[in-house]
Amino acid sequence: MKRDGFGSQLGALMALIGSAVGLGNLWKFPYMTGINGGAAFIIIYAGFMFILCLPLMLSEFIIGRRSQSNPVGAFRKIYPKGKWYYTGILGVLGAFIILSFYSVVGGWAFKYFFTALQFGFTDIAGAESQFNQFIQSPFEPIFLHLLFLGITMAILWTGVKNGIEKYSKILMPLLFFMVLILAVYAINLPDAKLGIDFMIRPDWSKVTPSVILNALGQGLFSLSLGMGAVITYSSYMGKTENLTKIAVLTILMDLVFALLAGLVVLPAVFSFGFEPTQGPGLLFIILPEVFASMPGGNLFGIVFFIVLLIAAITSAISLLEVITSYLTEEKKISRHKALIYSGIALLITGSVCSLSMGVLSDILIFGKNIFDFFDMISSTYIMPIGAFFIAVFVGWKMKKKDVKAELSNNGKLKLRTFNLFLFLVRFFVPIAIVVIFLNLLGIF
Ligand code: TRP
16 A cells, blocks of 8 residues: 655645644743743754754654654664664654643633633733633543544544645645734734844843753754654655755744744733743733733734644644554554544543643642643653654764765755764764753753
């Protein structure tokens, strides 16, 4: 049977941007910029995108497209000796863990979308307690999480070309257009300039090691790196696609979306006199307060939460596709069965994550509730470890001529910066990740 795949370079690009642009851009990036001091964080982040994330993304492309396999099969095919395929297993596991809490947050986005639809953002003082009450309640968040999961499964049901690609090609341009409208509106609010200044005037005195770490972790997460999602998508790419071009465009667009999201959220926050340092609650606590005080705020809220939902869904499909491709190719079960089994498993783990903020909040692992533990274990451990082994694999284990052949489409494309690429994946990326990782563990 012929393997499903993307029908065009544009389709592959839209799917990759869909995977990259998600809660990471709309939810995490504005609040990370807020707590990490603004412009200086953004500049460091943008730098990492190109010197660290770009070589990593190309490495995943090389592994994925060369092998035309799921992340586990990919390592086995390219390098059958040894245990390199554990990197793929780690990725599948990571996708499962991330998706468990990611779809819970996707459910929250549904809740707020429905609230906006009913013009329900009216209570300025109560936003925080309403949010806390909602996420701690036992039924509604789980139900909405199931809704989010169901839509994700439905898109994957019809396959790569007729599912992922088809929807990405419609949804990503729509998303861009809507974010643009929101940003134009936000930067015309009174005193929006305060928010814009915060994003463009660097205050270097705010840069600490943890700001640099946060910039790196955010880059990996936002580009879906280190977990096999990019390996999986690139395994569906044709042999004539220009990998470097797709990688550069994906990264640029991801950055543009993050900056636009910042331009939507931060001017609005400043304009109504709130602080940007709230952290994760910026989106679900501060923004509803902003919507309540802003003229036309509920309408703005409707568009904003549609944007959030679309972005989250197109990312969730890339996570679920990692699991699906693994189950179909390595465990030889049908696509539909794979989706149903993983859906049921995710319903359970997601529900546990959701309940861990309410009735199960007494269960602590390393001092964190299950939701935060899943978040930490994936972004602090699995992603950097996966990224490290992916870079080492391409830099040191694969044959140099194979790497070159894959990047240049067997010599058809000119590679002007191949030696720079090789230097980055061999030395810079692994060393940078180790340093940052040890730092995260508090060893430095
Ligand atoms: N990149 C997505 C975001 O910014 C999240 C995501 C999707 C992801 N697939 C991933 C993160 C794979 C890590 C690995 O929201």
